[in-house]
Amino acid sequence: MTIQPTTHQDLASYALGEASPDAAAKVEQSLTASPELRAGLARIKDALGMLSRAELHEPPSALVQSALRLVGPRTQSPTWLERAADAIAKLVFDSVATPGLAGFRSSATLDARHMTFDCEGGEIDLEILAPNVGSGVHRVTGQIAISGELLPSSVGYVLHGSGNARTSTIDERGRFTLELTGGRWDLRFVVQVGDQERVIALPQLEIG
């Protein structure tokens, strides 16, 4: 019968006091003949001693999460710009496209352009004024009305492709004012619906 050599698992069982009398005798016999096994047993006993004296406590998960959030924007909630829109408002009126309509929205003059967008349960009006001579900046006033939901507190806007996002506050009546230079602009509103947020985007707005 072949005698199996003593393994480090045998040494560990021996160190733990879990080896049978026969196995323990075999380990002891091997130890007398092998300095390597003696060194192995010393390492195992040292590891066992470290485990027995271990004083390592697991911190609460929320605490670890707070430390993880200290570096890297991806651990934070995505901003309005990073989120995909949940809904895109639909253009339902543009005074430039329909200059002959009656009423206040027919005031398509060279000085102002009116636009209305419909979104689920709401409406967004914009008035884009021509820039003052030499400034190149268009003043845009708007109003958002959402039935039965809290109005968003701000509107986010960014010159398409620039990554330079800005926000403007919305008052308690849903009114807001933006100052936009010529170019294509993305506008988004974050609306609180129950305990969830929905991002409503406008179709890209071409100014100037």
Next chain:
Amino acid sequence: MVLAAAKGDERAWRKLVHQYKRLVYSIPRSYRLSDETCDDVFQTIFATLVRELPAIKDPGALTKWLMTSTHRECWKAAKRDRTHQGVSLEQTSRADLSAELPHDRAEHWERQQMLDTALSNLGGRCERLLRLLYLSAVKIPYDQIGETLGIAVGSVGPTRARCLAKLAEALGPLDDADVRVP
């Protein structure tokens, strides 16, 4: 990892937090500071580390920086408590808490960190088994451990021996002076 975290690498920072979270939390716990104070110390140390990382030139010095900074923060917290409660440190269970980290405590925490890193490097069933057996706040019976790990109760003992042997290997050789002939 330390250099990458210093440059704002989120993955490196995650790894670093997970590697040292137990050390940073265990030091205030060892002085029996309140749960709230332990949390404060933990948050203060990692917030300070984010700022100080670029200045830590030698990544190997990070464990020492964390040990001494955490100990110092515990000492400050205990001093604040003393001021608020009107009792001396000597009257509390934190009588051994001095301003500087004593040499023997530094060695103790260095070995604790070595053990924690070696356990993490084992990973899988061995890490879970050894942490359940030796690092749990309460003693967990074998049958519950077997159930948690999905192994038969009769296999817990042999698995422990196998994992202990692997841990000893992961911890590396002892200094010559530590090798004892049984």
